[in-house]
Amino acid sequence: MAKATRNDVARLANVSTAVVSYVFNKGPRNVSEKTTKRVLQAARKLNYQPNSIARALRTGNSNTLGAVINDMTNPFNAGVYEELEMLAAEQGYSMLFAASHGSPEREHLVTEQLINRNVEALFISPCENIELSPINTESCKFIVFDVDRKLANATTISTDYAKAVETGMAHLFEHGHTNVDMIIGNSLNGISDGRVKGWYHAFTQRGIPAGHIEYTSFTRNGGYEAMLRILDAPDRPTAIFAGSDLIALGALRAMHERGIRVPEEMAIISFDGTVDSQYTYPELTVLEQDPKAIARLALETAIDPDFKPSLHLLEAKLVIRQSCGCNMETK
Known part of the structure; x- marks a missing residue:
């Protein structure tokens, strides 16, 4: 079976191909909620998958987020990243995950690899006293978990x-x-x-x-x-x-x-x-x-167009x- 195209979605939804692009690229023009719903329903029916690489080249946005996890067996980490992945999907973002396995050297390696995949933001649970100095933090936003102090070039989110x-x-x-x-x-x-x-x-x-x-x-x-x-x-x-x-x-x-x-x-x-x-x-x-609150704040921070380094401390119960x-x- 041939792969569905943007034209196919447009015909089924009875809209122009430009409207389909506006829906999946989130702009540059606004589309009504009713029309957006019709386009998304048509896309699901046709199993349409937009070309994310081409879209990234056109818009500068990959709609992809990255995460570097130091211990994937830790139940708390799992709770945060599971919630984060679900929230990201609801906002039209996909997630790429990598594990450092507690190695600072591997942490830097997989971080650079994710940056090279054009992720828009990167979440990291550091396995060392991270300052991000060896990493090019200008190419994407950095959100650091489990660090309860300010960093110069990243937003940190932690329980107090x-x-x-x-x-x-x-x-x-x-x-x-x-x-x-x-x-x-x-x-x-x-x-x-x-x-x-x-x-x-x-x-x-x-x-x-x-x-x-x-x-x-x-x-x-x-x-x-x-x-x-x-x-x-x-x-x-x-x-x-x-x-x-x-x-x-x-x-x-x-x-x-x-x-x-x-x-x-x-x-x-x-x-x-x-x-x-x-x-x-x-x-x-x-x-x-509260892993859900941490994940929610992290995603809001990551997709905020006015992102700037900051510190967020949440209360424990x-x-x-x-x-x-x-x-x-x-x-």
Whole structure:
């Protein structure tokens, strides 16, 4: 069967070929909602696919967005990018995905490859302390996730890590815990993000000596090994703040293996609030990020014609379950 053309769509929709172009190129002339709907219905019926390369050459817009993901197995990352892909499709954009697998060298390589594919904007979850200096950021817009500070040539979108951790620590203090250790990843070249800053600030505000921070990777195994080190230390804490749900999952396994009752002997709070946190025993109390809000803001930023570098911090929600010591009597 021959491939449908713009002329075919125009005939079926009873419009000119120029109107078909206006619909798929989003201009330069406006098309009424009723006519647009008729053109799109005709295109779907004919399985018409516009030539994106030719359109990009004509308009300078590829209607393609790129994403570089550092860990495709992380449930939180998956939630953000799944929502982002769906929202982009609703706006007529396609997405190209690449994985860095935690390698800064590969991160720069796939970033350059996506830029060469003429993406209009690029979303990146960095695996290092990224400044984007080696990358040509003038050729497309950059939106950086999980960085809670300003960058000179990109928009950064993140949960307000510091505020979230202070909220979580305040809850642990209310339970009477003053000897609290933190387990957190150090993937950003050892640079402390807002989670660590919020952690220290929570202790300073109350005049309490800060607990120990055990650095590891943002993985289940990282949390498991870090928790074993904490349990083998002479000054065992009464509570743990985990920097991610994956870390918390590993920490819970280590505590269960050592016969530590949670939360009776050791409480734990986690950061992320992915679906996995609802299926642990006990259920994890979490600082819940909002992947849908992050994705929505990221797409709005990416397609904004007046794009300019900026910082956006979103609030996390304290979701109280059992691992902190609350609600145990209901189970």
